[in-house]
Amino acid sequence: MYLLAGAVRRYSWGSTTLVQQLLGRPVDGRPIAEVWMGAHPDDPSVADGGGRRVPLDELVATQPEAMLGPAVLARTGPRLPYLAKILAAANALSIQVHPTMAQADAGFAAEERRGVSLDDPSRSYRDRFHKPEIVYALTPFELLSGLREPEQAAKLVAELGVPALNPLIALLREDASDPHRGALTWLLAQRGRGAVWVDEAAASAKDGVGARPELEIVHTLAQQFPGDPGLLAPLLLNQERLEPGQALYTAPGTLHAYLSGMAIEVMAASDNVLRAGLTSKHVDVDEVLAITDFTPRLTGFLRPARLAPGVVDFSAPVTDLGLSVITPRAGERLAGPEDGPRIAVCVEGEVQLTAGDVRRLLPGEAVFVPHVDGAMTVSGNGTVVVARV
Incomplete structure (x- = not known):
């Protein structure tokens, strides 16, 4: 034994108190986001x-x-084959999705052929492995996981009352074959365009705080990520709260984002993270659309x-x-x-x-x-x- x-990883989204209190460390104002326990070559435990x-x-x-x-x-x-983490979020993590083993192998090989360096910020596949995850809550843990039914998502977006979002609502309601694929394609196309509707949606959500919990999360995300179209994620994804002792499984292909709380996370030992929003990091639109499972489903509580x-x-x-x-x-x-x-x-x-x-x-x-x-x-x-x- x-x-x-x-x-210890001190990402800006980490908590300044939760891990410190668990480990008996001084609360000095600096965040601790993750403590890695495993053999991942990027940061192996001693x-x-x-x-x-x-x-x-x-x-x-x-x-x-x-x-x-x-x-x-x-x-x-x-x-x-796995990596364990203590994870503590004070602010939201990016909306992200992870590949299957076959997708990771193909994506890694393609970037190798193109000569993309492993430390290139635009690299999407850093290894050949999939990345399923289990998260086990130590405190109340808020997250988004998996896609809502399209009509439910359309109604929530419509409640913002922002005319510029009508194309998104139409895609959710009228694309009978693959509504969420069309919706996410539209949403990802808004990144970097300075879309005025983002501020309008943020203002509408602020006015609606107290009416719906989803609008409160939209308001919070708008404050954490000003100008990011990903603030609509709580309206498209299932909003969930894990109580201490509950666990959730995230399969490859599942769009998800952790919002707040502390948990133990056990995942396949991979660094393949494809981001779709709520981030200043690289968003690989084509690969996000290629590996996401757009089937609406309930969250995978274990x-x-x-x-x-x-x-x-x-x-x-x-x-x-x-x-x-x-x-x-x-x-x-x-x-x-x-x-x-x-x-x-x-x-x-x-x-x-x-x-x-x-x-x-x-x-x-x-x-x-x-x-x-x-x-x-x-x-x-x-x-x-x-x-x-």
């Missing part, structure tokens, strides 16, 4: 195995079968499987990642995932993890449990979130 030092400190990606690469187990190694090769008292499991329809939550009370000992590579982070109380050896964890502390250490148990009085395959 290896104690992990996670990589693994401490009894005084020997080594980046986790190097540890996995030098001992792949011991770290991953033969089944995972055969399926994914000598790499940890139903918890209660394996035993105090042990809850959230499984996704992919083999790369899953998430377990273990909550021992009054010193009881509970069983966790038995094999494979596991990353366990304490999010509440004080616990002891046993797998090969014993580690005491306080909130915010994390360990990597390799396959070779065998079954793990958790005791004490607290809560541990375990990322797994």
